[in-house]
Amino acid sequence: MNRKVILTCAVTGAGDTTGKSEHVPVSPEEIANDAIAAARAGASVVHIHVRDLETKQGSREVSYYREVVRRIRASDVDPVINLTAGMGGDLVIDPQDPLTTMPGTDLINALDRLPHVEELLPEICTIDCGSLNFGEGSNLYVSTPDMLREGSKRIQTLGVRPEMEIFDTGNLWFANVLVEEGLIDAPPLYQLCMGIPYGAPADPGLLAAMVNMLPKGAQFTSFAIGANQLPWVAHSVLAGGHARVGLEDNLYMSKGVKATNADLTARAVEIITSLGSSVATPDEAREILDLRVQTPTITGGDL
Template identity: 65%
Template sequence: MNRDVILTCALTGAGDTTAKNPHVPVTPQQIAESGVEAARAGAAVVHVHVRDPETRQGSRDVAAYAEVVERIEASGVDVVVNLTAGMGGDLQVPDADPLGSGPGTDLVSARERLAHVEEIRPEICTLDCGTLNFGDGDMTYVSTPEMLRAGAARIQELGVKAEMECFDTGHVRAGNQLVAEGLMDAPALYQLCLGIPYGAPAEPRVAQAMADMVPADANWAGFGIGRMQMPMVAQMVLLGGNVRVGLEDNLYLSRGVPATNAQLVDRARTIIESMGARVLSPAEGREKLGLAPRG
């Protein structure tokens, strides 16, 4: 069991969720304010996507990321900022034209996916560690081994900590390969992402199997989506990991009751503390993750 827990809040994601919960932040100001509220509720880390304010869909706009980070820093609230670098990997493959690409395709190189990371140099950014079918349609997220190597090498050059996002057991294996090749600075950081169709299901035995694959000297966290978000908070702490909650992964506080990010953080903190563990401050989280202290 982990008794010193880093709690991350994933603020908005890129999914088509804004019509389902009025609290899902869309504009850079809303995302930053929600991040500050989550930090005040106990999150040591906020995981940031941005959205196009017009379409309300996920975006790769560098200026939007910069505005979110600037607003969080201007608030005076200390929190570790973790920027997604997963946007730009979407490939829609229509069955009628498998060598073509559908209108949902947004597929760019590993280096292009890091444009905002190069500009902002956050403390952490993500690296999605493999290709995966998303949902029941024809959308695939593409991240080949060579893309991973290119992305990991550039993140390392920038002095940013990579959080390796693992949606299945093969992704943990890919992360382990990056570690073995010296492309991850110690201590390596993994995020176990459970419940995404068609990735690893949010089940205790699966969480255990993935956690067992993570190197003993690495840091790791995990989460489940939807109604499995809070059960997986307890599960990950029991397995020795850190946890993530937030509106990217789950929209509801209870059945039919839309949540805010701060409410989800507060509930996760209650679970963690009820288990006899404690939630680390941002400064303590930086020390555990091997990040440079602030100030």
């Protein structure tokens, strides 16, 4: 187990979590400060969503991403920046009239999900490799094969490394097709997302099966949500992968004890080192993933 493990901190996500913990960052300044704190605690990569300042829900506002990235890049740490490109896939339908959309729908095409990636050129951005019944009710996440091919081609042109988000085995099947078609440059990077209703359950046996489906030379991370998050760090490392923690996926250190992003990152570092591995520095992560570092000019001050 003596190897370098890339540790990602997913700082805030887009879920309805701000009312459940005062530690979930909302403003660009708060999100950037949490990303910086996570990097200081040992995170190799910071995964960034942004939130609407009034509703506190997930947002696609480019200026918010710009401010978060500006603050991180101006800090005393240099984590790999991973921006979500999954916003804009939400479809909420009326179950009695499925052609009628309901509040909460935010459904746009593949290229319209990428303006912040095109402007800021992060080293990594995510693509969600399939559609999903997203929990109870009538909320669907929509990411079709046509959308994924178009988005992947554009991301490839930008020189950004896509992190392929895998929520079930069919997603993994299609991600492998993207690799076979040459739309994903080597080494392909997979994120195996476990325990999200109704995708792949957080089952170590299923993780092993999914790892066996990965193409030769692939890099992968796996995470699980809620109480499974910290134990899953060990599962992912022992399966040969990297690890992810953060308030996007879990709000607690233990039962009743609320976490911060820095807390979760520090605990993950302890778990990884206890297994005989070490956490990759940001530069080591860049080398492992063969990332292309680009530095676009970012202007503007505080929001």
